[in-house]
Amino acid sequence: MSQEDARWPGIKRTSLDELPPDKAAQLRRTHNIVFSYLGGLRTINEATARDPTYRSSHLMRFLGQDLIEAAVAIEMLATEGVQGVIKRELRFIIEASAKLASVEQEGYARPAKDKLEDFRERLQSHKFSVQREVDLYFFAPDVQVEFVQEVGRLYGTTSSFVHWTADRIQRRMNSVEAGRVAGEDTVADIAELNDLLERALAASLVLVIHSVPKSATGDWMVGLDGETVDWHFTQSRFVAAIDAAFDYKHERQIRLGALQAERTSRIRF
Structure with missing residues (x-):
């Protein structure tokens, strides 16, 4: 049975119990991916917060809330079959994580309020290069190249859901004509989304890890x-x-x- 959300009378959320088993299984996989990501963010945050300057300086304390909100929204939207919005959220997560790493690497010790001014242009730009702006110091040169390429692919895929283009509209027309509208995604659709979700959230975590001291990562990993x-x-x-x-x-x-x-x-x- 659908469950009515007490916070929003008249609005009902889909229960996994009412879905076909194979579809419910894929959505449970979605849940596991998202909550593993949230657990990673929490652990990174707690390890870094041992630094007494963390509360006043690290943007993770604040931006982390946006990453959490986006991830929770993804899990909820996946249950309702709203995949386009999920991909837009993934684009935000990737971009935000890259900017976090870039700013913290260059100005780690500065107060958070100063970083907003010192790096305003970088934070506001949508033309962002991980290759130029982030030191991927955990990786050997060949892995750095692979990771930059992976982020580029993920950013390109998810960006195509942010703006309407002729190709994007054509794909939507094709899916609607085939009966694949919001809430009517197939098991294959969800499986494909989960594959993208794993890769995008892994990329985000890699970038967030590069925004904190090496010792903070080694302490928990x-x-x-x-x-x-x-x-x-x-x-x-x-x-x-x-x-x-x-x-x-x-x-x-x-x-x-x-x-x-x-x-x-x-x-x-």
Whole structure:
């Protein structure tokens, strides 16, 4: 049965219990991806907040709320089959994460209010280059190239849902004629969205991680026994590459070869 939201009388949300099992399974995957992303943001935030200057200086304290809102909205919209809006939210998440990394890398110690003035032009621009503006210091040169290309593909795909163009309108016309309107997405549609969602949110996390000190990442990504943290996004080849940057840690040396093999075996996207 659809569930009425007490905050919005007369407005009902779809319950997964009323959907076909295969469709519900894909939406549960959506839920897992989104909440793994939210967990990552929370952990990065908490690790960085140990710095006493965090509250007054790091934009993550403020921008993080926008990333959280966008991610929560994505999970809700996916249940209702509103995919175009989700892709617009992903474009925002990618752009915001890239700008966060760029500004924090260049002006980490400055008060947040000063960063808004010092980097106003950069923050307002939609012509943003990860390759030029972000130091991807966790990555080897070849992985840097791969990541920049990945962000470019993701940004291009999601940007096509922000503005109306002739091609965009034609695609919408085709989907409507085929009966694929809001709320009528197929299992394949949701699976394809989930694949995009994983990649886009992984890219966001990589950029957010590059906005905080290296030590903050190493503190939570490497367990006390040297194990890689048990987390959905360690299946990302780019998050795995960040994890590999901490293989020098003493607690990993005893079984480093096994840890590296396990990390490689987890990579899925």
